[in-house]
Amino acid sequence: MGILWTLIIGAVAGWLGAEIFKGGSLGLIGNIIVGIIGGAIGYWLLGATFGTSVIGQILTGAVGSIILLAIINLFTRGKA
Numbered sequence: 602m603g604i605l606w607t608l609i610i611g612a613v614a615g616w617l618g619a620e621i622f623k624g625g626s627l628g629l630i631g632n633i634i635v636g637i638i639g640g641a642i643g644y645w646l647l648g649a650t651f652g653t654s655v656i657g658q659i660l661t662g663a664v665g666s667i668i669l670l671a672i673i674n675l676f677t678r679g680k681a
Contacts, residue, residue, distance in 0.1 A: 611636035614659050618666025622674075635673075639666030 612629070615636025619627070627635060640658065643665025651657035 607637065608633055610655065610658050610662060611640060614640055614662025615666050617659065617663040618670055621663065622667045622670045627673075635666050635669055636662050639663070639669045641665065642668055 612633045613636065615627075615632030615634070618635065618639055619632055640662035643661035643663070645665075646668075647661055647664065649657070649661075651660040
């Protein structure tokens with residue numbers, strides 16, 4: 602159940618990050634991956650700033666996703 606919950610929170614965080622960072626959507630699988638990695642980045646940078654609730658985890662993941670999408674955009678700008 603923990604893996605499923607991580608995927609759900611990662612998908613929501615990745616989607617939210619892509620919505621905030623316009624043009625950063627990578628599709629469903631890409632958003633899940635970006636959300637999970639973004640959650641790790643967000644937790645590393647922010648700790649438990651937003652709390653440990655589901656909403657706090659999604660917000661932390663979204664912040665990390667935005668950072669990750671900005672980095673990805675730096676390397677892929679103009680290649681499409």
